[in-house]
Amino acid sequence: MPVTTIGDTQVHVDTEGFLTDYGEWDDGLARQLAATIGIELTDAHWKAIRFLREDYASQGETATLRRVATLAGVSVKELFTLFPGKPAKKMAYVAGLPKPKGCV
Amino acid sequence: MKRLLVLGGGTAGTMVVNKLRRRLDRAEWQITVVDQNDTHLYQPGFLFVPFGGYQPAELVKPRQRFIPAGVGLVLGEIDRVDADAGTVLLTDGRQLGYDYLVIATGVTPRPDQTPGMLGPQWRKSIFDFYSLDGATALARALQDFDSGRLVVHIVDMPIKCPVASLEFAFLAEAYFRRRSMRDRVEIAYVTPLGGAFTKPVASAQLGSMLDERKIALETDFMVERIDDETKTLVSYDEREVPFDLLVTVPLNMGADYLARSGLGDELNFVPVDKHTLLSRAHDNIFAIGDASNIPTSKAGSVAHFSVDVFARNFCQHVAGRPMTGSFDGHANCFIESGDGKGLLIDFNYDTEPLTGAYPVPVVGPFGLLRENARNHWGKLAFRWMYWHLLLPARPIPLPAHMSMAGKHRPDTQEE
Numbered sequence: 001m002p003v004t005t006i007g008d009t010q011v012h013v014d015t016e017g018f019l020t021d022y023g024e025w026d027d028g029l030a031r032q033l034a035a036t037i038g039i040e041l042t043d044a045h046w047k048a049i050r051f052l053r054e055d056y057a058s059q060g061e062t063a064t065l066r067r068v069a070t071l072a073g074v075s076v077k078e079l080f081t082l083f084p085g086k087p088a089k090k091m092a093y094v095a096g097l098p099k100p101k102g103c104v
Numbered sequence: 105m106k107r108l109l110v111l112g113g114g115t116a117g118t119m120v121v122n123k124l125r126r127r128l129d130r131a132e133w134q135i136t137v138v139d140q141n142d143t144h145l146y147q148p149g150f151l152f153v154p155f156g157g158y159q160p161a162e163l164v165k166p167r168q169r170f171i172p173a174g175v176g177l178v179l180g181e182i183d184r185v186d187a188d189a190g191t192v193l194l195t196d197g198r199q200l201g202y203d204y205l206v207i208a209t210g211v212t213p214r215p216d217q218t219p220g221m222l223g224p225q226w227r228k229s230i231f232d233f234y235s236l237d238g239a240t241a242l243a244r245a246l247q248d249f250d251s252g253r254l255v256v257h258i259v260d261m262p263i264k265c266p267v268a269s270l271e272f273a274f275l276a277e278a279y280f281r282r283r284s285m286r287d288r289v290e291i292a293y294v295t296p297l298g299g300a301f302t303k304p305v306a307s308a309q310l311g312s313m314l315d316e317r318k319i320a321l322e323t324d325f326m327v328e329r330i331d332d333e334t335k336t337l338v339s340y341d342e343r344e345v346p347f348d349l350l351v352t353v354p355l356n357m358g359a360d361y362l363a364r365s366g367l368g369d370e371l372n373f374v375p376v377d378k379h380t381l382l383s384r385a386h387d388n389i390f391a392i393g394d395a396s397n398i399p400t401s402k403a404g405s406v407a408h409f410s411v412d413v414f415a416r417n418f419c420q421h422v423a424g425r426p427m428t429g430s431f432d433g434h435a436n437c438f439i440e441s442g443d444g445k446g447l448l449i450d451f452n453y454d455t456e457p458l459t460g461a462y463p464v465p466v467v468g469p470f471g472l473l474r475e476n477a478r479n480h481w482g483k484l485a486f487r488w489m490y491w492h493l494l495l496p497a498r499p500i501p502l503p504a505h506m507s508m509a510g511k512h513r514p515d516t517q518e519e
Contacts, residue, residue: 059375066260066371067369070370076326076340080340085341101302101399
């Protein structure tokens with residue numbers, strides 16, 4: 001696994017830059033990851049990110065947009081505003097989780 | 105007397121009772137299946153109906169015919185499961201008790217979940233082909249379609265038979281060519297995925313097949329609503345795709361009784377262990393076939409391969425022994441590509457669909473991710489196998505676990 005430096009922290013990432021070690025993430029890192037993709041985190045962002053982190057811990061998989069909308073109460077429309085373009089990927093990236101698997 | 109109750113007498117449920125009736129002692133085990141009707145549909149055949157390939161009546165048989173002697177069939181609609189009490193309540197008030205429950209009620213296309221889909225254009229210029237009446241109505245619409253823009257669309261993943269929408273696009277393209285009207289029709293394929301398919305090797309191959317056929321590909325498209333006045337798909341990020349004829353795959357959801365019973369996730373899929381199919385919440389409930397949340401295709405082949413592993417595991421589990429079988433997510437699907445040809449893909453949780461050859465005694469090998477006529481005939485022959493071998497759970501010479509034999513590993517590929 002490649003190692004990269006975000007701010008002044010060294011973290012393990014996959015070939016696309018998603019963190020591979022759940023434990024290496026913290027709030028400060030999230031802010032820096034978000035900054036690299038041009039996002040400044042607000043409370044609304046954090047609501048989605050906190051849900052994603054907790055859900056991953058219990059489910060072992062990165063939640064889909066629909067799951068975040070249903071269980072965290074942040075609508076899909078809002079997720080597209082908060083994380084423009086590709087919200088599922090961007091949320092996972094900032095939350096330090098694997099890229100969501102498109103089911104086959 | 106122990107009671108096994110199977111909810112759903114479709115592909116998975118029927119295979120389960122056929123396998124388990126042979127394995128479980130009749131003096132000790134009562135087995136009952138519940139379904140809402142006595143009509144078993146051959147769903148893989150729906151794809152061909154819009155193009156006149158099958159008449160609807162060829163795809164329908166009574167469920168009862170595939171339920172073995174010694175298994176009861178109860179017809180009724182499920183209201184809810186009380187997992188703590190071990191009972192299933194039907195909407196007509198009947199109550200069925202169980203010691204072990206197998207949930208096999210699959211998934212259903214839900215056009216009601218996308219605003220504007222069930223409006224005045226439904227079955228006029230908006231169709232699905234995942235229901236027999238939808239596929240039949242679409243056959244008439246295609247016959248009347250003279251020129252314009254056909255959009256083939258997926259609302260969200262996962263969907264059952266995830267290649268069927270691509271197959272539909274390929275078959276439609278060939279159909280218009282055959283009728284000498286291809287130059288009057290524009291075709292677009294609109295998907296929430298980042299490419300034509302989920303995994304890189306198959307996505308590249310299937311993407312270039314769309315390209316060769318001049319089918320435009322619109323990716324990462326999450327539909328928010330359908331504007332039925334302007335006949336336009338509108339995405340959450342405000343892209344618009346206009347259509348004259350829309351063939352959509354509505355959101356696929358598990359049965360609503362699972363939500364009412366607290367047994368489903370946000371799409372009413374039952375969370376299970378992906379290797380044993382045992383419910384994560386209840387030690388006497390399994391979910392099999394499309395109804396569970398396992399991360400592989402929702403497809404009859406998956407149901408078939410997983411039933412092989414499940415039946416042995418079930419017998420160990422009820423005897424209080426650890427389950428030794430581990431399902432690997434094995435799926436294989438024929439993909440129709442038009443003009444009497446097809447492809448085959450074969451994959452599991454860990455191995456994406458690869459190129460190569462799929463060895464089968466006598467009739468094989470089939471070409472993986474490669475178009476040829478043998479794959480097409482394999483797909484058509486499958487209907488006979490489905491009724492006569494698959495549902496009765498007779499031996500089929502395909503191993504339950506995926507094999508790497510014949511497959512090209514991506515790093516060793518010459519292409």
